[in-house]
Amino acid sequence: MSDTPEVQQPPAAMTVLAQFIRDFSFENPRAPNSLRVEARPEVDLGVEMSAKGRSDGLFEVDLKLSVKAATSDGPMFAVELVYGGLFQLGNIPEELVEPTLLVECPRYLFPFARRIVADASSDGGFSPPFFIDPIDFGTLYMQQKAGQLGQPAAGQA
Structure with a gap:
């Protein structure tokens, strides 16, 4: 047994400081004809x-969604959205x-970005609105890493 007290590290933390578009x-090039289409x-x-680090120790993370x-x-x-967040990481x-x-x-940012895409499609006249299915960011990350190692994969779904 040691006489030195055990020092506990504070838990790992991810803090969202801001979110932004x-x-x-949003483009609806064939409106209003595109609104009457029956086909799926x-x-x-x-x-x-x-993601990129900043000089103040914070990180900017962007999630880009392209829907056609x-x-x-x-x-x-067609919708193009770059939804960003400002994050602080601690003890990671x-x-x-x-x-x-x-x-x-990105897993944290996704529900907000998904809602923007759905609202845009709804406001563009489409019913029901377009909801993006859940995304497995872990798998995308692994594919992106494999692509960086020269294997056929990209950071896109």
Whole structure:
């Protein structure tokens, strides 16, 4: 038994300091004809995550969602959204900083970004609104890492 008291490390923490729309675009090029289409559209969804450190020790994380919906008659709508957050990390081991920034932070931002896309499609006249299915950011991160190692994978879904 040691006479030295055991020093406990504070728990790991991720604090969201701000959330914001960095860039946003909605296009409905065939309105109002695109609103009367009965066919189920084919949807192309792109997802990208990025993070960068700042000189003040905080991190900016961006979640980019690209949604393009089209039928055989042509495009219905397109949404481009870059939704960002400002995060503070505390007591996170160095090897877990990157996965925290590219998995946990986007996981936190996603429901808010998903709602913006749904509201835009609804406000654009589409009923029901378009809701993006849940995204497995852990798998996307692993694919992105595999791509960086020269294997065929990308940070998109």
